[in-house]
Amino acid sequence: MVEFSWAPRSPLEHALVTGAHGTRGIEAGVSLTEIRNFDLIQVMARRGKGAELAKAAKARFGVTAPDAPKAVQGKDATLIWSGPDQFFVLSAGGKHTLQTLVPALSGPASLSDQSHARVLISISGVKARAMLAKLSSIDLHVGAFLIGAAAATSMDHTSVTLWRGNDRPDGLAVFNLLVFATFAESLWHTLLDSAAEYGVAISHSEELA
C-alpha cells in the first residue's frame, strides 16, 4: 500500500521567494509577508436573523461584529466586515474552524469555509502606502484609514479584502490583504512590480500573529 502525504501547499509556494527583491542597497521600503496557516469562515446572517447573529457572535468572540467596513479584534479572532449582515472570522490554531463555529452560529447564520479560498498577505514598511496607492483606489492616508478600517475592494482587477491591522512595534502601519487563492500568484507579481523600486523584503510566516 502506498503511503500518501497530505502536505498543504500555499498558492504562493512557487512565486514567493524569501529574501530581497527589487532595488538593493537600501533598507527595504516594503515588507511582504504571506501568512500560511489560518482559518477563515464566511458567516452570513439568515433572513431576519441579523440581531440574533450579532448576539451569538458577541457571546462567541467577546466583541460586537462589525456592521460597517471594519475589522474588529475579538477573542482569538478578527471579525472582518464583508457585507450587510455578514463577516469573516479569521483565526489561527484551530480556535474557530467550520466544525467548531457551526454549533455556535449555524442557527442564525450560514457558514462557508474559505480557509483555502484566500491567500493572506501582510504589507508594511515606510513605502507600503506608496506601493498600495498603485493598486488601490482606497485612501490609505494615516488619518483616513485608521487601525481597524476595512474595505472590500479590488486591486489589479482582482477582488480583495483589505484592512489595517495593529501597527508594527516600530510604529509603521500594517495592511492585511485577503486575495482569492487562484488569483494570488498573479496579484503577487503585480505587488512585486509595484514595490520593486522601493526595495522589498519578502517572507512568509506559518502562523497568524
Add this chain to the structure above:
Amino acid sequence: MAGAQTHRLGNGGLIDRSAPLNFRFDGKAFSGLQGDTLASALIANGVKLVGRSFKYHRPRGILTSGSEEPNALVELRTGARREPNTKATTAELYEGLEAASQNRWPSLRHDVMSVNQLFAPIFVAGFYYKTFMWPAKFWEAIYEPAIRRAAGLGRAAGVADPDHYDKAWAHCDVLIAGSGPAGLAAALAAGRSGARVILCEEDFVPSGRLLSDGGTIDGVPAAEWLPRTLAELAAMPDVRIMTRTTLFGVYDGGTYGAIERVNDHLPSPPEHQVRQRLWRIVAKRCVVAAGAIERPIVFAGNDTPGVMMASAMRTYVARYAATPAKRLALFTNNEDGWRTVETALGAGLQIAAVIDARADVSPAHRSLASKGGFPVLHGAVSGVDGGKDGVRKIAVSLTGGARAEVEADGLAVSGGWNPAVGLTSFHRGRPKWRDDIAAFVPDGAPPGMVAAGAANGDFGLGACLSQGFAAGAAAARDAGHNGTPGAAPVADDEAFSLTPLWHVAGKGKAFVDYQHDVTASDIELAQREGFESVEHLKRYTTLGMATDQGKTSNVAGLAIMAAVSGRSIPETGTTIYRPPYVPVAIGAFAGHHRDETFHATRLTPSHHWAVEQGAIFVDTGLWKRAQWYPRAGEKDWLESVTREVKAVRGGVGFCDVSTLGKIDVHGPDAGAFLDRVYINTFSNLAVGKARYGLMLREDGIVYDDGTTARLAEDHYFLTTTTAKAGLVMQHLEFCRQVLFPELDVQLTSVSDQWAQFSIAGPKTRDLLKEIVDPAEDLSNEGFPFMGAREVTLRGGLKARLFRISFSGEMAFEISVPARYGDALVRNLMLAGAPFGVTPYGTEALGVMRVEKGHIAGPELSGTTTAADLGLGKMMSTKKDYIGRVMAGREALIAPDRQVVVGIKPADKARRLRSGAHIIPKGQTPGPGNDQGYVTSVCFSPTSDRWIGLALVERGRERIGEIVHAHDPLRGEDYDVELCNPVFYDPDGGRQRG
C-alpha cells in the same frame, strides 16, 4: 568638450555652470548645462533652426519655452526608446541626450520636401476634400501614402517600448494645478488651514513664471521669497508638491488625471523604476493656477526661426542665461512685452527697436528707450526677411502708412495672454470673453474647481498671490478645514494695457497654427466657403488639431474668423475643450498591464504540477488550463490527445476541473430558490445526491448549466461552467436580493476553496479504492450514479466525492480543500500508477464530451433554447422559473428551429472544422438556404473518424440525411451526414456501471 555655448551669458540663470552635459542634435555634438532644457541648450549654442513644418516643410525655430510649443518638436532618444514629437522646450537635458529633427529629408538644412511650398496653392484649407478625388481607387493606393510620406510629424520607434509605466491613486482635499505665484499662495493658504494638498507642476522646478519674471513679494525679491515659501510648504506633512507632473484631465466626481514624467529626464529609468506614472487624483476641491499662454500675432513670416514669444525670450535669458538673439526687436501690443526689453537690457543685449501697436507708450518705457538708444516705432510688423539661418530684417508698417525696416537677428512678439482655460472647460464649460484683456477666461468650471491668478485672467503678481491665497483658503474651508491661513503674500500689480491686434495684413504666409501650417488666408478661405462655425473651421482647416491642440493658435484663429465674418469674438465662440491637456503616452494608461500581465491570470491548484509534467496550457478566460500533456515521441497535439482519450476510455485518467464555478447555496429556502432559477426541480433532490441543472435567461434562452449536489437539508453545492462562473454568481445574487428577497437563502462563492478533479474510466473505482479509506463503500449500491457525499481519504483528509460523468465513462469528481490539491494530484498519480493513470487536458475532455453529445460553450451560445439543445423535457411544467414564460414565445418554439444534431463526414477520412455552414445537398450556398452551422468538432479515437455537433434546422427530424458543409473561410466544401449526437455509449451503461 563639444560646442562652445556661444550664446550663454557669463553669469545668472538657474543653470549649474559646474555641471556640463554633452548632447547631440541631428548627430552634431553640443554641450549644455544641468538645468537646461533641450531648447535652452540649443539656444545657448546658437542653434536657430530646429525643425521643418508639417505641410510646407518651412524652416522653424523655437517659439515658446513651455508645453504649448508648436514648432520645436524632435525625436528624442534612439532605438526602441525613440519618442517622436517631443517638445524641446520641456525635454530636460541629460548627459548623452540624443535628439533628431523631424519631417525633413535628407537633412534639416537641405529638405527637398520644401518644394511643397511651391505647390502651396493646392495645399489650402480642405485640400483633402478638394483634390485627389479622381479616380477614387487611387486614393488608398497612391494619393494617401504619398501625402502621408510628405506630411506628418515624427516616426514611431516601431519596436516594443522597453520601459515600464505604472498607475497610482492619490487623494487630497485641495488639488492645485500650477506652482506659479497663484499656485504657491493657494498651497500656503490650504496647507496652513490643515488641508491635504497636492500641487502639480509640469516643470521640473516649481515656481512658474517667478523663475523668469521675478518681482518683489512681501518686500523681498522673489528669489528670496521662493526658497522660504517652498521650505514652509515642504515642512507641512500633508502638502505634496509633484514636479514633472501635468494635470491633464478632469473626470466625474472630483477625479483628475495627471501624468508624472518620473524618469524622462534620464537616458533610461534606473533599474526597477518606471518611466512615467499615471495618477488618478481624487480631490474635494481644485484650484487651477495653470497660468496663461502668451499668444503670437499673425503676420507674414511670423514663423521665421528667431521669431519668438516675448515671455519665452526673457525666460531663456533670465532662467537659462541663454540668448536667442544678439540684437533684438520687440513687437508688442501690450505693456507686458516691454518686460522682455528690460530683461534683455539687463543681460547686456542690444535692442534694435520696439514696435508697439498701441497709440501710447508709458513715459517710463519712453525713457528706457532713450537710455537704451533704441527707437520706439508705432505700428506693426508686416514682414520678416530671413530663412533657415534666422531673422535678418523686419519690415514695419508704421501707423499712418509709412514703412520702416529694422535690422535684428531676433524678434520677440507679444500679442497678449490667454488664460489656460483647458482644465476649467473639460466639462463643457464655455469660457467667457473679457474685453479688458481681450481674452477668454474660465466660466462654468466643473463642480469644486476654481481658477486663480493668470489662469483666471488676472495677470498681475499681486492679483495672482491674493487670488491664489483666497482660493486656497476657501478650498480648504470647503473641504472641512478651519485652520487659520494667516496672511496672504503681498505684491504690486504690473500694468497690463493692451490694444487687441490679431493679424497684420501683408505679403507672404502668415501663420496662425504653426504645427498644422494653417495660415490666415486658410481661415479667410474657410469663411468664404461657408465653414464659418468654429467647429467647422477647426475640421476644415485642421486649426488647433495638432499635438499642441492649438494652445498658441485657437484664439487668434477665431479672432480672424470673427473679423472676416463680421462678428465679435465672443459671438464666434470657442471649440469644445477635451482632455488630455497635453499628449499622454498610451503606455502610461496601460501601466503594468502589457504582454503576459495584460490581465490577471488564475491558476488551478494543480498548475505547478502540470508545469512539471510539461503540459501545454490554454487561456480560458483568465485561467491557464492544461490543454494536453505531450509525451516524448508524440508528433503533434492530436497524437497526445488521442492517447489521453484512449487511456481514459480503456483505463483511467483525471483532469483538473477546479475552474468550474462553485457556489454554496445555504438556508431553509435554498431548494425553493434553485427551483426558481433552474428549469428543473431541486427541492425534491435527496440529500447525498446530485442533479444536472439548466438555467435560462429571462428571455427564455439558455444561460448556463452544471450539476448541483445537496449536501444537507439546507445546503446545496452548485457548480457553473468555467466561462460563466462570475456571471452566474452575479445573476443568482440579483435573484436573491432583488427578485426573491422573501426567500431565506445565502450564497457564497467557494470556487477557490476546492480543488476538484474528474477521475474517469472503467478503472476509476480501482484507483479510488487505493486512495479512499477502506471503510468507504464505493460500490454501485453504496455510491450510485449521481451520488454525492463526504468521504475520508487514507491519511485522514476529508474529501467530497460526486459520482458524475462528463466523459460518459464510469467517473467520479473528487474535491479537497484547495491547498491539498497539489498533494491530491500527486497522490492520484501514485495510487493510479498500477492502472496506468493518465492525466488529460481540456482537449481530451472536449473530445469525450463531443463523443458523448454533451453540450458546452459553443452550443450554449446565447441563441439556443433548452429544446434546441435536446433538453426540452427538463423544462418543468409544475412550477414557475426564470425564463419560463418567454421560452414559450412563438419563435422560440417554432418547429423549424436549428437544433443540436451530430454530424459525421460522408468521406470517412475527411477532417471537420467548426464554423462550416450547413446547406441542403445540391444547392448553391447562400443566405437563403443556410440551415445552420457546425458548433464543435473533434477527431474521435473511439469512432476513428472526425465527428461533430451542429445546429441544424429541424435537425432531429433529418437523422441520416446527407447535407452539405460549406466553409468559405477555409475554402472547403464537403458532404456530412446528420446523426444522433450521442456517438458513444448511447444507453449510458458505462457511466452507470
